[in-house]
Amino acid sequence: MNLRQWAADLRLGAKFAFTGGREGWTRVLLTAVGVGLGVALLLLTTAIPSALNVRHDRGEARSDYTYSQKVKPKADDTLVIADVDTTYGNKDIRGRLVEPEGPRAPIAPGLAKYPTPGDMVVSPALKKLLDSGDGRLLRERLPYRVTGTIAESGLIGSQELAYYAGATGLAPHINGWQTARISEYGTPNPVPAKSDPVLILLVLVVFVVLLMPVAVFITAAVRFGGEQRDRRLAALRLVGSDSRMTRRIAAGEALAGSLLGLVFGTVFFLLGRQLAGSLEVLDVSVFPSYLNPAPALAVLVAVAVPAAAVLVTLLALRGVVIEPLGVVRTARPARRRLWWRLLLPVIGLAMLYPMIGKGRTEGDFNQYLVAGGVIALLVGVTALLPWIVEAVVARLGNGSVSWQLAVRRLQLSSGTAARMVNGIAVAVAGAIALQMLFAGVEGDYTKASRNDVNRAQIEVQLSRGVDADEAVAKFRSVRGVRKVVALAGGNLSDASVKSAGGQNRNSPVTIGDCAALREVAALPSCRDGDAFVVAAADYDTDTPVLAKPGKKLYLDTDQGMDAGREARWTVPQGIRKVAPGTDPSGMEHDGFLLTRGAVPAAAGQPVAQAYVSLDDAVPDVREYVRNAAAAVDPFANVMVWTRNEESKKFASIRTGLLVGATCVLALIGASLLVSQLEQLRERRKLLSALVAFGTRRRTLSLSVLWQTAVPVALGLLLASAVGLTLGTVLLKMTATTVSVDWSSVLTMTGIGAGIVLVVTLLSLPPLLRLMRPEGLRTE
Template sequence: MNVRRGHLPRERSRAWGRSRDLAMGGRFAFAGGREGWVRVLLTAVGVGLGVALLLLTTAIPNALAVRHDRDEARLDYTYDQKHKPKAADTLVISDANSNYHGSDIRGRLVEPEGPRAPLAPGLATYPAPGDMVVSPALKRLLDSADGKLLRDRLPYRVVGTIGEPGLIGSHELAYYAGAKNLTPRIDGWQTARITAFGNPHPSPPDKTDPVLILLILVVFVVLLMPVAVFIAAAVRFGGERRDRRLAALRLVGSDSRMTRRIAAGEALAGSLVGLVFGTVFFLLGRHLAGSVEILGISVFPSYLNPTPALALLVAVTVPAAAVLVTLFAMRGVVIEPLGVVRTAKPSRRRLWWRLLLPLGGLAMLAPMIGQGRSNGEFNQYLVIGGVLLLLVGVTALLPWVVEAVVARLGTGNVAWQLAVRRLQLNSGSAARMVNGIAVAVAGAVALQMLFAGVESDYTKVTGQNVEQTQMQVQNLRGGAFISAAEKFSATKGVRKATALGTLQVGDRSWNSKGAPGTSSSVTVGDCAALREVARLTSCHDGDVFVARGGDRGMDADTAKLARPGRKLYFDTGDGFSKGPDLVWPVPSGLQQVRAIKGPNENVYSGFLMTPAALPHRMTGLVSGQVYLSLDESVPDVHEYVRNTAARIDPLADSIVWAANEQSTKFTSIRTGLLVGATCVLALIGASLLVSQLEQLRERKMLLSALIAFGTRRRTLSLSVLWQTAIPIALGLLLASTVGLTLGAVLLKMVGATVGVDWASVLTMSGIGATVVLVVTLLSLPPLWRLMRPEGLRTE
């Protein structure tokens, strides 16, 4: 088509004009002198903080995948019932995990059996017996004063560090120690002979619980929504000064549409700079991630690589949102050549359309009430949409609530009147400042209700009597078990140690075809230990008892076997192969006793045997456990117990008893929520501080004028505090209402009883109020610097 110059098609001409207006707005953003640059900088910092957190969020799936892959790559559990023969490519490896001051320690004892033994990820070579290679975090701990007790537990010489491929996090505590003679300990689960690392029997992932999926979806929405709110608020920084500049443009001939496009261009420029800032903030945060551990979770910087598609989505969405938010914000602003009509009393905000948002969210969630484990999966789109609409409803309702309340506030002292008048003139800015806090609190209250409501489903009672026993040490074998009670009794903070070993006896050899027809258990312990499991009238080392009162079948089998002179056979197998036949003639004069519940709430019926009565050849085959009663007022008493256990047997497993235990998946989701909430709260604080400084900068002339007329600084400082306190109080009240409503609906969806954990509600509200209070206090020094008569100077 032939088109003469200057006569472009109408649509093309319009598009060119719009692009030109946007570009002009971008030039104004950077060519407005110091004020323009300050506004762009504030906008860029606010947007950049949000973009950094969004990029971090997009990187989380990759970080979790890398952690999982690295953990799978170093897996050494085989659970194999086949005994691999020793060869040039075999490695014997033992699990020696421990815990120190609440932090897990991944420990492995290794004994390569040939030159081609598989090498663990992160290692260049295996340490010699008596040496160990450690993770960088463990090395720092061992070298510090806090690691004194741990150094006593790990009597190995540090000869190197584990490389990043062998660790799942920068703060993981792990070590590989060289050992000898591990072969007799091979049992297929704690000690194994392997030819390769990794999962030898990969299985498809389990079907995820619908309630856990719901928790994950709500957690992500609740954590990301405040970020979006803050980005939307950041692109509106400096709105009043910008509108005055736009009035000047109207004076020189631009129409209202062109003016709005120029304003959108300014916001677009600030958001693009914000993308750059956000990328820089993310890279800095990514670099620092290796030195931070939050709630036991740490990563390496290389883990935090955002998914390209999601990163591109952030790069496109943020500038587009900046333009849309600016155009939406200016819909009620009339910019005329001689000023901005917004400086007059604005028209009252309408309530009806604001109520439609939360009502629409409830309508989307309502069809899923009663679904879940038994009635099908939750619709993910309806869940996300419903929660989003409810939280967006907070941001829509809060300006109306603030305007309605401050319009009815009465008189008071000067500070109160200054604050109230400022809020009455521009309640929208005050509402925007606390919108993010309100959304975060509303989501947190709902999640706390949901977690509290379903917690019992993922918590089970262990049945452990924590009043009688506080720790248990297991996997003690042979001579180590026989002397364990005496050594633990001498440990600092231990009140009582009860050592009980177990064996099996039968009426015929365990090496014969099939198991014995009749069998019973043998419990080995000193007299003090046996009194914990049976009522004994007298006891001496060398005595044997027959305990009844447990399982009827066990009592009947024991009665058949407990005939003096009868030959019984001990089970000497190791789970892989049969052991030698060890015959035990039943002695005469067996004492009949009544079995009672032992320290682990089990009834020990069968044979009870003191150490001197145990055949000497059976001493090395006893596998026992020690139950410990502790004085928990002694500092580090658990560490003293673990150190004693390690000296007795490096493979001993120490367990702290608890009345309840939770599902690991449920705990992981809750931990993820706490980690994410910590990051969001940090963003909220930083963004609020930037917003507060921007508002103070815009009111510099007014503050200077008030000071020049004799207003006291204390009065102005109190007015700033009131301007923050009133909106945050209203915001927290609205957030609690919406949060309780959302929490009740979510509990109905999972079929749980609706209940309110008021302590959590008050805690969440208190945290939100504290963040705002801290930000306000941090803004007081800049406020005092602005309160000078010299601020009236202008050019």
């Protein structure tokens, strides 16, 4: 058969699709909508790497950290910038105080000029929040006048909350980690991150699991309206076409629908791309310009979808005999063979087996084997499900009228029923495996926090020069604050930092009032002016030498950053030894403990941390504390404690999974609804005939529910088995103890069942409209 004949037959099929009357148009539109939804999600997925790269590049372009303790000298091209990030509710806000030191100071991306002191420029999302009623407490924290907005080039997402505020007197606060003097933006000499094989595995499996249901649905969408199409093709046999030509014409119809689906998919993608600019999912937002699919991947989608439509149609028609007088489909079909369906999972396991144990001891994964093995296992779900549905429904027996109607329909078209739930089964199987993998390796990337959240819930790190007593008084006046203690640190040495000689023995110092010192040690009695020494640990050999009464020491409360602030201190007579303890952050304090009255005035204000205990019954109590911290110290770092600390990379992968899963679940719901409506449309004459003969609408509605519930139940059982198997293999690949999180398994299956239930409920109104005697009319 030459290519010219193939092209002519495909073109004839496409013509029939668009000129076949209302039936042809309806089928083409259903196919196009189904394919379009899948194509849109594929395009969005292929655009994700580009979006992540743009977000990363823009974040790097505006980076203002020097990663150096060396302070740059002041010049006409320098800028002093301070990191004053904060949090409002559960939203992080990027804040910067800026003080240009010359006319050639570098301009931050997204700004035309810097705001003057007392003014600020904000991101559009932050401006919207400040103007709303929800931003009342935030306006108290940011007492600046808004004079402009940050352009897109200076933001990593459309919903990012960020601002730049003008300030003066920032230079004395330069400390190398929060406030710095810079002459350009950007990360200097970035060091490439070391790859983690387990995280790479997670990313690979996430992408495969998210894309597989989309591919399954696209292959199902091109077969919409198959029964009516085959009956139309019988007429072609009557006028002289042979069976091969008829199949090629049918492939042409599917090709037409898929090409129109590409157009629909492009439109859906552009609409979704525009909508993405106004959405934020799990604290992740993008600008529409970020979502640009890689050209090679977009071309691959454009070629693969029509090719898959033709191939699937030709394969589907191999089991259908189209004769001039009808279609031999309603006869009892040959039983499906099981052996080749079992080959796919076996091949998948064989591809994954060499990777077992490669996730530890600097191992690595062959990405092609991993992706291929996961794909083979998940495709095995789509191959096994039709056989299982056919085998089970063939043995279903008596029941109510609605049950018998549903069972008979399933026995006649078990393949169609299985195709409807293939996507949900693949999604659930992949989700169960991923949940097992995440739960198994979570302990490597999540650890229990040392912070004692029973003693305090917020830690406030104050900057140099801030009076700790004033800060404590301010925090204690906040509604909902139960208790506040402040602890400062320093160092005692027998030699000055300015001197070159001396033994230079050192011992840490903790400074606070009596209530604060009781948080870190067991004090027998205490009054202002007292000093204590902690019983020395085995590794602390300097403190016993320095703690001799009458010994002259140097007290440095700036940790050596300003040698001029050193003060002489004499160890008092009768200094008492106390047992060591830990502060609310879990840190053990050794060395010396000094009340504020024991600190020489020449030492200045030491850098302190305030630990705040809250009454969670008071609404917005954390926001009140943050506002109080900003009032006493604009450079204060407020940290809300949690019981667990999680790796940022691990958390970002989990966030990506949740965002992608949300999109895939939405697609699955939409695809199931389209499939259900297509099935009802094909059976409208049968439904109308049953109603005309007196069948109750309630009985028919229940039969439709049973027709969906039985394949879904079988699909979820198969998905659970495959998901548990794949999850076990993935855990063995990461050398992690195999355990099953049954709550996650039940949650995933419950979500799958819930989607089907919602789709069934949404399909009831069209079903009731179809169950009318008028549906028997024909042209």
